[in-house]
Structures are given as structure tokens and as C-alpha cells.
Amino acid sequence: MDTITHSLAGAMLGRDASDRTAARAAMIVGAVGAFVPDLDFLLIRTRVDYLKDHRSWTHSFIVLPFLALAIAAVAKVFARRTSLSRLWLFAAIGILSHILFDWITSFGIMFFTPLSRVRYALDWVFILDLIFTLISLSTVVLVILLRDRSRTTGAPDRSRTIVAPDRSRTIGSDDLSRATSRDRARTIALRGTAILAAYLLFCGAMHARALSIWRRMDPSPPGARVAVLPQFLSPFRWLGLSEHEGEIHVSFFDVGPFATGGGEPRTPKRWSEVLPSLWEGYPPPDRAKISKYRRAADSPALEAVRRLPEWSVYLAFARFPLETVQPEPDGGATVIIQDLRFLPWFTGPWERGGEQGMRRQPFVYRVRLDSALRAVDSGFVRDGRP
Numbered sequence: 001m002d003t004i005t006h007s008l009a010g011a012m013l014g015r016d017a018s019d020r021t022a023a024r025a026a027m028i029v030g031a032v033g034a035f036v037p038d039l040d041f042l043l044i045r046t047r048v049d050y051l052k053d054h055r056s057w058t059h060s061f062i063v064l065p066f067l068a069l070a071i072a073a074v075a076k077v078f079a080r081r082t083s084l085s086r087l088w089l090f091a092a093i094g095i096l097s098h099i100l101f102d103w104i105t106s107f108g109i110m111f112f113t114p115l116s117r118v119r120y121a122l123d124w125v126f127i128l129d130l131i132f133t134l135i136s137l138s139t140v141v142l143v144i145l146l147r148d149r150s151r152t153t154g155a156p157d158r159s160r161t162i163v164a165p166d167r168s169r170t171i172g173s174d175d176l177s178r179a180t181s182r183d184r185a186r187t188i189a190l191r192g193t194a195i196l197a198a199y200l201l202f203c204g205a206m207h208a209r210a211l212s213i214w215r216r217m218d219p220s221p222p223g224a225r226v227a228v229l230p231q232f233l234s235p236f237r238w239l240g241l242s243e244h245e246g247e248i249h250v251s252f253f254d255v256g257p258f259a260t261g262g263g264e265p266r267t268p269k270r271w272s273e274v275l276p277s278l279w280e281g282y283p284p285p286d287r288a289k290i291s292k293y294r295r296a297a298d299s300p301a302l303e304a305v306r307r308l309p310e311w312s313v314y315l316a317f318a319r320f321p322l323e324t325v326q327p328e329p330d331g332g333a334t335v336i337i338q339d340l341r342f343l344p345w346f347t348g349p350w351e352r353g354g355e356q357g358m359r360r361q362p363f364v365y366r367v368r369l370d371s372a373l374r375a376v377d378s379g380f381v382r383d384g385r386p
Contacts, residue, residue: 001101002128003038008136009101009196010034010094015143015189017093018086023147023185025079026090027140033071033094037102047380048310051317051363059099060113068092101132104200106229106341108317117316124203126230131199139192146185203235210255213285214240218249227319229341237282241320241340246295248320252281252345253288262287265346281345293340296323301333304373311337314365331371336381338364 014030015023037058044050057063071094072087079087102109105127108119125132210228220226220242231237236256242249254261265281268274283289296302302325305311315321318339326334342362368377 001098001105001125001132003035005129005133005136006034006038006098006101007031008133008140010097012136012139012143012189012192012196013093013097014090015186016193017089018186020183020186022079022082022086022090025075025082025087027143029071029075029079029087029090030094030097032075033068033091034098035094036067036071037095037098047363048313052313055102055107055119056110056113056117059102059109059111061099061111062113062115064092064095064099068095071095104203106227108319119317122204122207123227123229124200124207125235126232128232130233131235132196135192135196135199139189139195142188142192143185146188203230206235206255207238210238210240210253213253213255214238214242214251217251217253217285217288218242218290220244220249225319227341231282231345233278234282239341239343239345240288240290243320244292248293248295248322248340249290250293250340250343251288251290252283253285254282255285259284264289267346277346293322296325299325300373301325301327301335301369304369305335305337305367305375308367308375308378310365310378311367314339314363328368332369332373332376334366334368336364336366 008031010033011027011031014026014028014033017030018026037055040054040056040058041050044053058067068088068091071091072084075087075091076082076084099109099111103111103120104122104124106121106123107127108121110117110119112118207228207230211226214228215226218240221244224243226242228238228240231239231252234254234256236259237252237254240249240251240253253259259282261280261283265277266273268277302323306315314337318337318341320340322338322340324336326336328334364381366377366379366381367375370376
């Protein structure tokens with residue numbers, strides 16, 4: 001999930017957990033707690049390190065209590081009237097929401113760093129989900145508007161006295177209005193959270209349906225890796241992936257009621273052509289095309305790159321790695337690896353066909369070997385063709 005959406009959700013959930021006396025601190029600290037885990041990029045020097053370490057230490061249940069305490073300690077300097085324990089709770093809620101909302105995507109998250117480097121992913125929601133963002137944003141805006149409205153009522157202060165056995169205090173109508181508005185703000189936050197939870201459960205149900213359909217579309221051998229991954233702008237669009245003997249099978253399809261694609265999308269040459277291509281690229285399951293990509297056979301060139309530390313990091317990160325070996329005229333070879341999780345709907349794997357155009361794919365790693373099979377150049381492909 002993107003960092004801005006994380007922060008909005010953290011603010012909303014923080015408000016859920018607070019009463020009106022700590023509403024502002026809850027929203028701000030909850031948002032900061034949900035923002036901070038993605039600051040791990042400050043400790044990452046290269047893109048290979050990104051594959052290795054992103055969503056590890058700062059996304060760990062084990063590190064969560066200590067990270068929340070650090071955030072709460074800083075927040076205490078500014079929120080002196082709120083106890084450290086409450087600030088810790090708001091920060092912990094923000095961090096926990098970040099961990100869980102990254103879990104529902106397909107990138108993978110290392111819950112138990114440093115005890116384990118295993119990645120977990122539910123594959124329910126695309127990493128950028130506009131519906132998720134709009135629910136969180138609209139809820140936070142409504143909560144803030146209600147709070148500001150309670151501050152600017154401007155009504156005259158007609159007070160009344162409440163007498164208790166041991167003391168008396170005066171409560172103005174403005175105070176009652178402000179308290180009521182803040183209670184309404186918390187109700188809105190709770191309802192926003194309920195709507196978001198319902199949406200995520202719907203996405204989970206769509207994932208289960210898509211996975212069932214994909215297994216029928218492309219039966220795989222027992223024990224083979226099979227997945228359906230969420231796609232951009234719709235909870236109905238999915239990418240099916242399955243392992244077979246020496247092959248990876250791939251298909252883009254739409255399980256929704258309005259699927260109209262024909263399965264032969266045009267490769268967009270400019271941004272204005274992306275959405276039309278998107279509609280074309282996801283047909284109903286009965287019209288979806290299954291592409292089959294052959295894995296590279298074992299060879300001296302492949303053995304040489306597999307001994308490289310960077311290659312090992314990539315293989316540990318990838319769920320559906322596809323390696324390609326291209327012999328060069330000088331006796332060397334160019335070897336490319338990519339994770340088909342990130343395959344665009346409008347083109348095949350890197351250098352395996354497709355038109356020129358917007359061919360940029362994330363996490364395509366390339367190594368060039370000389371005739372002695374020594375690495376002379378390596379790195380991620382940025383864009384365009386090699």
C-alpha cells in the first residue's frame with residue numbers, strides 16, 4: 001500500500017481508539033505510526049538491498065513495540081497532556097495497520113524479522129487501490145470538518161451549573177456542542193473503519209473466487225505454486241500464475257459482471273492510451289488467453305549467474321522467477337531474471353516479444369557475461385529495450 005494511504009488509515013484507526021480528550025493526538029500519532037515503517041528506504045542503498053530488506057525490520061511484529069515506544073516518546077514532547085501509554089497505543093495502532101495493510105498486497109512482508117525472513121502475502125489488494133484510499137481520505141476529512149465545526153460554532157456561552165456533593169462546575173453550551181461533535185467524529189471514524197473492513201473482506205472473497213476460477217482454467221500439478229494477483233483499478237481484475245513442468249503459465253482475466261476485454265490489448269505508446277488498453281487486457285475467464293513461458297534450461301551461463309550474491313537475493317524475493325539466457329556473438333551471454341508477478345497486462349516477459357512502447361517493468365535484473373562467463377556488467381533494466 002502507498003505511504004499516503006497508510007497514513008490516512010492510521011489516522012482513522014487512531015481516532016477509533018481515542019475519546020474526545022485525545023482526539024488530535026490520536027490522529028496525528030496514528031498517522032505518523034503508519035508512515036514511519038516505510039522510512040526503511042533511508043537505510044537501503046541499492047535496489048538489490050530493497051528486494052532484500054524492504055518490509056522487514058520496520059514491518060516486524062517483534063520490532064513493533066520498540067518502534068511504537070520511540071514514536072510515543074517523541075510525541076510526548078508535543079502532546080504533554082496525553083500519557084505516554086496512550087501515545088504508545090496510538091503509535092502501535094498505526095504501525096500495526098501498516099503491517100496488516102501491506103500483508104493484503106502481493107509484494108510480501110517479513111512479519112518476524114529478525115527471527116525469520118519468510119515473506120507473507122494475502123494477494124487481496126493491489127499496491128495502489130483508489131477505493132481503499134478514498135474510504136480512508138473521506139473519513140479523515142469528515143472527522144476533521146466536524147472537529148473544526150465544533151471550534152467555530154460562535155454561539156453565545158449560555159452556561160448552566162451542575163452541582164455534585166463535593167464540588168460544582170460550570171458547563172457552557174459550547175462545551176456540550178463540542179463534546180457532542182467530537183463524539184460524532186468518533187462515530188464517523190468507526191463507520192469509516194467498518195466500510196473499509198467490508199471492502200477488504202469483499203476483495204478477499206473476490207480473490208478466493210478468482211483463485212478457484214484460475215485453478216479450473218489451468219489445472220496444475222500437485223504441489224505446484226499457484227497464485228492470482230490483484231490488478232490496478234478494480235477488485236475484479238486478476239493475474240493468474242501457475243508453475244508447470246519447465247514452464248510458467250500466465251493469464252489476465254476479469255471475474256466481474258462488466259468484463260468486456262478481448263484479451264489482446266494494444267501496447268500503449270503514451271499515458272493517454274493506458275486506460276483503453278487496460279479495459280482490453282482483462283477479458284472474462286472463458287475468453288482469457290493463457291500464455292506459456294518456457295524456463296531456461298540449465299547451462300554454464302545460468303550456473304555462473306546463480307553464484308552471484310545479487311542473483312541469490314532476487315531468487316529469494318521472487319515468487320515466479322523467469323530466467324532467460326541470450327548467447328552473444330563473442331561467446332558470452334546476457335542473462336535476465338524477472339518475477340512474473342509484476343508482468344504488465346499489455347506485454348510478455350522482457351525481450352520475449354511484444355511491441356515497442358511503454359515496456360518498463362519493475363525488477364528486471366540483467367547480467368552480461370564475457371566468453372569466460374565472468375560478469376562484466378549487471379544491474380536493473382530501467383526502461384526501453386536492453
